[in-house]
Amino acid sequence: MRKNLFLIIFFYVILKPSISFSLVEIDITRGNLDPLPISVSPFFSDETSKEKIKKNLEIDNLGLEISKVIESNLKKTGLFDTLDKESFLQKPDIAHLKPRFEDWALIKSQVLITGKVTSKIINEKDYINVEFKLWDILGGKMVDGLSLTTTPRSWRRIGHKISDKIYERLTGESGYFDTRIIYVAEEGPKTQRVKKLALMDQDGFNTKYITLGNELVLTPRFNPADDKIITYMSYFRNDPRVYIVNLQTGDRKVVGDFRGMTFAPRFSPDGRKLIMSLAKDGNSEIWVRDLETNIQEKLTDHPSIDTSPSYSPDGKYITFNSDRSGYQQIYVMRSDGSKVKRISFGKGIYGTPVWSPRGDLIAFTKLHKGKFFIGVMRTDGSGERLLTENFYQEAPSWSPNGRIIIFYRETKTDDKGQGFSAKLWSIDLTGYNERLVSTETDASDPSWSSLLRN
Amino acid sequence: MNLSKILKNAFLVVVFGLIVTACATKKSVKTTTESSTTTKAAETQKADPIEKLDALMQGDVYIGSDTVGELASGVPDRVFFATNETILTTASRETLRKQAAWLRQNSDVTVVVEGHADERGTREYNLALGERRANAAKDYLMTYGVSSDRIKVLSYGKERPVDSGSNPLSWSKNRRSVTVKAN
Numbered sequence: 001m002r003k004n005l006f007l008i009i010f011f012y013v014i015l016k017p018s019i020s021f022s023l024v025e026i027d028i029t030r031g032n033l034d035p036l037p038i039s040v041s042p043f044f045s046d047e048t049s050k051e052k053i054k055k056n057l058e059i060d061n062l063g064l065e066i067s068k069v070i071e072s073n074l075k076k077t078g079l080f081d082t083l084d085k086e087s088f089l090q091k092p093d094i095a096h097l098k099p100r101f102e103d104w105a106l107i108k109s110q111v112l113i114t115g116k117v118t119s120k121i122i123n124e125k126d127y128i129n130v131e132f133k134l135w136d137i138l139g140g141k142m143v144d145g146l147s148l149t150t151t152p153r154s155w156r157r158i159g160h161k162i163s164d165k166i167y168e169r170l171t172g173e174s175g176y177f178d179t180r181i182i183y184v185a186e187e188g189p190k191t192q193r194v195k196k197l198a199l200m201d202q203d204g205f206n207t208k209y210i211t212l213g214n215e216l217v218l219t220p221r222f223n224p225a226d227d228k229i230i231t232y233m234s235y236f237r238n239d240p241r242v243y244i245v246n247l248q249t250g251d252r253k254v255v256g257d258f259r260g261m262t263f264a265p266r267f268s269p270d271g272r273k274l275i276m277s278l279a280k281d282g283n284s285e286i287w288v289r290d291l292e293t294n295i296q297e298k299l300t301d302h303p304s305i306d307t308s309p310s311y312s313p314d315g316k317y318i319t320f321n322s323d324r325s326g327y328q329q330i331y332v333m334r335s336d337g338s339k340v341k342r343i344s345f346g347k348g349i350y351g352t353p354v355w356s357p358r359g360d361l362i363a364f365t366k367l368h369k370g371k372f373f374i375g376v377m378r379t380d381g382s383g384e385r386l387l388t389e390n391f392y393q394e395a396p397s398w399s400p401n402g403r404i405i406i407f408y409r410e411t412k413t414d415d416k417g418q419g420f421s422a423k424l425w426s427i428d429l430t431g432y433n434e435r436l437v438s439t440e441t442d443a444s445d446p447s448w449s450s451l452l453r454n
Numbered sequence: 455m456n457l458s459k460i461l462k463n464a465f466l467v468v469v470f471g472l473i474v475t476a477c478a479t480k481k482s483v484k485t486t487t488e489s490s491t492t493t494k495a496a497e498t499q500k501a502d503p504i505e506k507l508d509a510l511m512q513g514d515v516y517i518g519s520d521t522v523g524e525l526a527s528g529v530p531d532r533v534f535f536a537t538n539e540t541i542l543t544t545a546s547r548e549t550l551r552k553q554a555a556w557l558r559q560n561s562d563v564t565v566v567v568e569g570h571a572d573e574r575g576t577r578e579y580n581l582a583l584g585e586r587r588a589n590a591a592k593d594y595l596m597t598y599g600v601s602s603d604r605i606k607v608l609s610y611g612k613e614r615p616v617d618s619g620s621n622p623l624s625w626s627k628n629r630r631s632v633t634v635k636a637n
Contacts, residue, residue: 189618193613261581264581279582282540282590284586307582308576328579351575367574392574414616417617417618419618
């Protein structure tokens with residue numbers, strides 16, 4: 001599985017004009033009230049490159065495909081209105097050289113993306129080089145650009161990196177397109193689900209299955225400091241434990257030597273520690289294990305259920321849920337286990353707190369009056385905001401820029417117990433733009449990676 | 455329940471209510487009419503799923519026999535729990551005493567107590583809850599003389615429901631701990 005998963009990308013910025021922010025700018029804090037009209041021209045290739053790429057990838061027009069990846073990414077944000085390619089008046093190669101701004105203004109485009117794909121040989125191996133430019137139509141100038149080189153097979157990642165660049169340039173926020181999602185792929189009847197770990201690009205492509213489905217696997221999570229490392233829980237040999245896997249080498253090891261069940265694992269932001277729950281003799285406590293020194297330490301000490309821990313991005317605090325008050329509620333403590341404080345006081349039951357990568361919010365699942373909500377609150381518990389309501393949904397995970405939350409949703413079965421499904425969904429922090437995240441199979445327990453390193 | 459049935463029930467309730475009100479004011483009159491109408495109302499309700507549910511659940515603990523298997527002849531294999539609870543009911547304790555008695559007689563048998571939760575809770579919390587339920591059963595078996603090294607505990611949380619329905623009755627069947635022979 002592992003070898004082809006992570007193809008190296010070289011990239012370097014060549015086009016960096018001095019920029020003044022012009023009219024083109026998006027306020028993403030307000031939801032998608034007025035999407036920005038943007039044209040993504042098909043990227044063009046010379047004939048030699050075209051043939052070479054066709055031989056390598058069996059894709060006729062890679063430039064067009066890359067432009068479609070970008071278009072789809074931008075469209076799904078809800079912030080952009082991607083204009084129909086049929087309406088474009090200018091040819092891709094000419095537009096890339098210097099667009100006729102009047103033509104693009106005519107179709108009400110405010111931003112234009114153009115690009116070029118060239119095949120290249122480095123050390124006798126085939127590569128592709130992709131150059132792109134971002135044009136401000138109203139300002140009549142180029143505002144950004146980038147040139148990237150990669151192996152032909154990771155061409156979609158080029159599309160994602162360009163999407164990130166565009167998003168960053170136009171919103172002022174860091175992007176989230178060149179990322180992956182690890183999740184649990186589910187198949188079979190509800191009473192006998194077969195679950196496998198699966199990894200895919202953020203847009204649902206390039207799905208790889210990490211386990212075969214022989215044993216039950218749950219709650220995979222990325223190491224935020226290294227997107228090749230994940231942790232998850234497995235019932236391997238009917239002994240439920242937390243594992244760490246290196247996706248590149250396939251190396252898998254059990255975490256710690258505990259009597260009892262370990263579960264609910266998450267990495268610290270620097271990837272050096274792992275927090276998890278240990279259930280033993282009817283009591284679940286939160287533990288931390290230093291992955292370098294192998295020293296492990298119990299952080300909570302209470303006869304109630306303490307689980308679902310998540311670090312703050314500075315590593316100083318941990319949020320978790322506990323039923324010590326009688327019902328599941330959200331707590332925050334220092335990362336050494338001291339100063340435990342309850343933060344959720346609204347009506348209902350609260351669980352699965354996950355600290356935002358920006359540090360200011362905690363996403364959670366709430367059960368109230370038979371409905372499940374995904375919501376966010378400030379880290380002191382104030383400002384609770386419910387983003388979405390459904391029959392069953394849980395397990396929020398943040399996009400690396402903290403703008404989007406991905407989670408899973410299960411359907412209610414009918415009178416005969418039929419019609420069960422589990423799917424991944426995403427929603428903006430604003431509460432707008434709720435979307436089904438496409439997966440090959442049913443899916444649950446999503447975890448969003450950081451921006452990929454290389 | 456279809457609409458006509460709902461209307462019929464509602465009608466009966468209204469009629470019954472009127473009669474009761476009437477009786478409150480004029481006690482001596484029409485006692486026979488009252489009793490016959492009441493019987494009829496009760497009969498209609500018996501066919502109602504709500505009534506059926508009452509026979510299968512006490513509070514929200516399952517007390518029926520569907521899905522219940524046997525650890526050994528005459529020894530039920532499972533006990534049921536209330537939502538979010540790990541407390542053993544009187545019926546559960548009786549079942550576990552039967553299991554303990556059988557295990558004492560068959561001292562070479564080891565068991566796994568599997569703890570389960572319904573689908574109305576978050577996955578990780580349910581893993582912990584399943585573990586707590588299984589341990590509640592294990593502790594009770596130990597109280598009745600089964601040594602702890604013969605009992606392994608395994609929580610499945612909400613991962614292995616026996617009933618795939620999305621309703622209170624199905625959920626009550628899924629909140630369980632099951633004692634399974636391990637050898």
